[in-house]
Amino acid sequence: xxxxxxxxxxxxxxxxxxxxxxxxxxxxxxxxxxxxxxxxxxxxxxxxxxxxxxxxxxxxxxxxxxxxxxxxxxxxxxxxxxxxxxxxxxxxxxxxxxxxxxxxxxxxxxxxxxxxxxxxxxxxxxxxxxxxxxxxxxxxxxxxxxxxxxxxxxxxxxxxxxxxxxxxxxxxxxxxxxxxxxxxxxxxxxxxxxxxxxxxxxxxxxxxxxxxxxxxxxxxxxxxxxxxxxxx
Amino acid sequence: xxxxxxxxxxxxxxxxxxxxxxxxxxxxxxxxxxxxxxxxxxxxxxxxxxxxxxxxxxxxxxxxxxxxxxxxxxxxxxxxxxxxxxxxxxxxxxxxxxxxxxxxxxxxxxxxxxxxxxxxxxxxxxxxxxxxxxxxxxxxxxxxxxxxxxxxxxxxxxxxxxxxxxxxxxxxxxxxxxxxxxxxxxxxxxxxxxxxxxxxxxxxxxxxxxxxxxxxxxxxxxxxxxx
Numbered sequence: 001x002x003x004x005x006x007x008x009x010x011x012x013x014x015x016x017x018x019x020x021x022x023x024x025x026x027x028x029x030x031x032x033x034x035x036x037x038x039x040x041x042x043x044x045x046x047x048x049x050x051x052x053x054x055x056x057x058x059x060x061x062x063x064x065x066x067x068x069x070x071x072x073x074x075x076x077x078x079x080x081x082x083x084x085x086x087x088x089x090x091x092x093x094x095x096x097x098x099x100x101x102x103x104x105x106x107x108x109x110x111x112x113x114x115x116x117x118x119x120x121x122x123x124x125x126x127x128x129x130x131x132x133x134x135x136x137x138x139x140x141x142x143x144x145x146x147x148x149x150x151x152x153x154x155x156x157x158x159x160x161x162x163x164x165x166x167x168x169x170x171x172x173x174x175x176x177x178x179x180x181x182x183x184x185x186x187x188x189x190x191x192x193x194x195x196x197x198x199x200x201x202x203x204x205x206x207x208x209x210x211x212x213x214x215x216x217x218x219x220x221x222x223x224x225x226x227x228x229x230x231x232x
Numbered sequence: 233x234x235x236x237x238x239x240x241x242x243x244x245x246x247x248x249x250x251x252x253x254x255x256x257x258x259x260x261x262x263x264x265x266x267x268x269x270x271x272x273x274x275x276x277x278x279x280x281x282x283x284x285x286x287x288x289x290x291x292x293x294x295x296x297x298x299x300x301x302x303x304x305x306x307x308x309x310x311x312x313x314x315x316x317x318x319x320x321x322x323x324x325x326x327x328x329x330x331x332x333x334x335x336x337x338x339x340x341x342x343x344x345x346x347x348x349x350x351x352x353x354x355x356x357x358x359x360x361x362x363x364x365x366x367x368x369x370x371x372x373x374x375x376x377x378x379x380x381x382x383x384x385x386x387x388x389x390x391x392x393x394x395x396x397x398x399x400x401x402x403x404x405x406x407x408x409x410x411x412x413x414x415x416x417x418x419x420x421x422x423x424x425x426x427x428x429x430x431x432x433x434x435x436x437x438x439x440x441x442x443x444x445x446x447x448x449x450x451x452x453x454x455x456x457x458x459x
Contacts, residue, residue, distance in 0.1 A: 055317055075323035083321055087314035091246065093253040098246075105242035106322040108235060131253075147318065 004031035004184050005066060005080055005154035007052060012061035013210075014047050021047040023210040024061070031154065034177060034187040036201035036218070038194070038226050043207040045190045046086070049159045052188060053083045065155070079107055082153030082185075084161045088140045089147065092133030096124050096143050099132055100150060107151040118146040123172065137164030145173055149180060156180050156187045162196060174200050198222040206230065239324045243332035250309050251340065257305040258340060261298045265348040268294050273355030283356035288419035288426075290356070291368070292412050294348050295375060299341050300401045303383035304390075306337055316388075326454040330385060334449075337380040345372055360423075367422035367431050371415045374438040378411030379404075381442060385449040388456050407445075414438045 007029045014022040022044040029035050029052070037045050050056035051063055054070050063070040065077055083089075090099050100115040109115075119128045122142040132140060141164045148156065158177065162170050170193070178200050181187045191197045204222060206214040206229045213229040251257055272290040277283065310316035319329060349372060353360065360368065383404045390400040418434025420426025428434075 053321060055321060075325060078321060079323040081321060083318070085314060085317060087317075089315045089318035090313050091250055091309060091315055092312060093250045093309070094246070098249070102242060102246050103318065103322065106239055106319070106324045108238075108323070 003066075005186060006030050007155055007186055008064040009048070009051070010062050010064060012048070012051060012058045012063060014044070014051060014056065015059040020210050022051070022058075022207075025207070025210075025212045027205050027212065027215055029155070029186040029188055030203075031184050031186050032181055033203050034181045034189055034201045035203040035205055036197045036222065037188055037190045037205050037207070038197070038230075039207035039213075040230055042209065044210040045207060046159055047210075048207070049083075049085075049157050049188065049190060052155070053081060053085075053157050054078065055083075079151055080154040082148035082151060082156045082180075084144050084148045084158045086159060088132075088144045090132045090140060090143060093131055095129045095131055096135070097128040099143065100146060103147050103150055109150065114150065118150060121176065122146045123169075138166055138169050141165055142169060142172070145176060149176065152183070153180070154185055156185045158188065159190045160192070161189070162191050162193050170196055194223045194226060236325055236328055240328040240332050243319075243324070243329055244336055247309075247332065247336040248339070251336075254309070257302055257308075258343065260305075261302050261340065261344045262347065264301055265294055265298045265344050266351070268297060269348055269351050269355060272352060277356060280357055283358055284423055285420075285425045287353065287356055287358060287423065288416045290352050291349055291372070291419065292375065292416050294352065295341070295345060295372065295379065295415075296405070296408075296412060298344050298348065299376065299379045299383065300404065302340050302344075303337055303380065303387045303404070304397055304400050306333060306384055306387040320457045326457060327450055329457075330450060330453045334380050334384045334446075337384055338376055341376045341380065342373065345376065364422055367435075368419050370435060371418045371422070371431075371438065374435060374442060375411050375415035378438060378442045378445060379408050381446040381449050382407045382411075385453045385456060388453065411438055411441045411445075414441065 009025055009027045012022060012025045013020060025048065037048065039045050051058055054073060065073060068077065096119060097115060100118060104115055119125050122145060124139065124142055127139065132143060145161060161173055165173055174196060177187055177189065189197060189201060201222065202218055204218050206226060208230055276286050276290065307316060310319065386403055387400060414434050414437045417426055418431050421428040421434060422431040
């Protein structure tokens, strides 16, 4: 078991085509906590997720993983990040099992039961040997969540992980996210489903037009706080 | 090293499995190769001596265009659902990703050329000695290698660019021209249709390009995938 991982954004900005998507944002994501990253469209949520995942580089500022700046992360440190993005990041012609086995090999996963148990956990054991291309959006999203959780990440980045899920799927996803936090992961959750987010988030970071409006523990009604910061 | 190899084989096996199931790239390249062969054969067929002169050029036209089609689709499956981001995010060594992709592309091109090269020879009514056939095959192998070591890393860049299908050949063709010229000249020498008496010097030259381009690609790939 690796040491808990605190991730910190220090004065982070990101520019696309001379336009700022994120402006001088400071934030901290601590182990064992679920941080809801909220904001209206164009607030910079996905950009911040891209920076935290290391898929993007900040134009200004630094993302720290523990004490290590993101640009100096080695392969072992990258293995500690689990990421669900807007797309499923799966291979359509491969079956659900083959997708997880492939990513397991990339992460040096040695436990042969891990893939089977994750497939069962997300309710896909009966569809494990079907190509992912034939999955509904909800089934693909379950498999995507399983892929992100496969390496037992210390930083779990979830950008709209509830997309396409039915009520049962949402409950399952929220339960798995909660469990990951209980096991010590720092979880960052972006979702437009505020009521679902409110059930598991204990911290919140609200962005508006690329700037940080609020960061702190969730106290009281998260939805009301969000509207107060964004609409007020 | 064993972990590196395990990742390398995992990516190569995955790419081949994906391709063999979808058959998109291979079918497209083979069909294109056959069409090109028919055009070249019916358009250029002449007396055996002229056909022998034409053969190296015809072969490398087929390699260039089927190869361009193949590498253009290198990252199509990766880009379809953004699986390439998951690949880059994983702890997989960058060199293992690139080399697995290069070998996968090389195998696809060689599979197609193994059909197309003899077919062009048959349609041009050419006969080769065993040594000539061996030299042609060796030149093809090294030229195809040069083509994929240049094209594969550039295909990564092109996936995120607009008009990727147009952009990629525009960038790749000028860069691989030394490899192609060396291949055409070398086969010409091997078949006795071009002045020169040592086909091995052209093989050494192609090999040198392969090494230089390969090293450059490895150095650049890590930087390319960082964003």
